Amino acid sequence: GENVEQHPSTLxxxxxxxxxxxxxxxxxxxxxxxxxxxxxxxxxQLIIDIRSNVGExxxxxxxxxxxxxxxxxxxxxxxxxxxxxxxxxxxxxxSGGGADGLTFGKGTHLIIQP
Amino acid sequence: DTxxxxxxxxxxxxxxxxxxxxCEQNLGHDTMYWYKQDSKKFLKIMFSYNNKELIINExxxxxxxxxxxxxAHLNLHIxxxxxxxxxxxxxxxxxRGGYTFGSGxxxxxx
Numbered sequence: 347g348e349n350v351e352q353h354p355s356t357l358x359x360x361x362x363x364x365x366x367x368x369x370x371x372x373x374x375x376x377x378x379x380x381x382x383x384x385x386x387x388x389x390x391q392l393i394i395d396i397r398s399n400v401g402e403x404x405x406x407x408x409x410x411x412x413x414x415x416x417x418x419x420x421x422x423x424x425x426x427x428x429x430x431x432x433x434x435x436x437x438x439x440x441s442g443g444g445a446d447g448l449t450f451g452k453g454t455h456l457i458i459q460p
Numbered sequence: 461d462t463x464x465x466x467x468x469x470x471x472x473x474x475x476x477x478x479x480x481x482x483c484e485q486n487l488g489h490d491t492m493y494w495y496k497q498d499s500k501k502f503l504k505i506m507f508s509y510n511n512k513e514l515i516i517n518e519x520x521x522x523x524x525x526x527x528x529x530x531x532a533h534l535n536l537h538i539x540x541x542x543x544x545x546x547x548x549x550x551x552x553x554x555x556r557g558g559y560t561f562g563s564g565x566x567x568x569x570x
Contacts, residue, residue, distance in 0.1 A: 389561035447493050447505035
C-alpha cells in the first residue's frame with residue numbers, strides 16, 4: 347500500500363517568514379495530493395490540493411509543488427501569520443482507484459512566533 | 461449547514477461497554493469513511509464505504525463495525541471497549557475529489 351513520509355514534525359518560524367513542509371510518497375500510481383490544516387479541537391480542513399498532471403498550484407499565500415519523478419511534494423506558506431499556527435497533514439491517493447481512502451503523513455506542527 | 465456532522469463530540473465510557481458514534485453528510489457524496497487519530501495525531505483509515513462496497517482496514521479489530529442505513533449516514537459501532545480504543549474518531553466523505561471531514565468524536569475509555 348501507499349506510504350507517506352512528512353518532515354519536519356515541528357516547524358517554528360517568525361511571523362512574516364516563509365514555511366515549507368515536505369512529503370514523499372511510495373506508490374507511483376498515486377495521482378491526487380491534498381494538504382489539510384487541523385486546528386485544535388477541529389477536524390482536518392482541506393487548504394490546497396494538486397493532481398499529478400500539474401507541477402505547481404498557488405492560492406494566495408499557499409502553494410504546493412509536485413515532483414512526480416522524485417515522488418515528493420511540498421507545501422509553501424509565505425508571509426506567515428499567527429492564524430497559520432496549526433498541524434498540517436499531507437496525503438496521497440489514487441483518485442478514482444477505489445475506496446481505499448487517503449494515506450496521511452504524520453503531520454507537522456507549525457508554530458508562528460510573534 | 462454542517463457538511464459532515466458527527467455525534468457525540470465527546471464520549472467517556474467504561475471498559476467493556478458498547479457504544480456508537482453517528483455520522484451524517486449532506487454533500488451528496490458517494491463514499492464515506494471512518495478515520496482514527498491517535499494521541500500522536502496520526503490519522504489512519506479504518507473503513508471506507510459506498511453503496512456497493514465496504515473496505516475494512518485489516519488492522520481494525522472486529523469489535524469495530526460500520527453501519528450504513530442510507531447513503532448519507534455511516535455510523536460506527538464499537539463493542540467491548542478497551543483502553544486502547546481511546547482516540548479521536550473522524551468521519552469523512554468524498555466524491556471523486558476532495559475529502560470533507562467532520563469535527564471529530566473524542567472517545568475516552570476509563
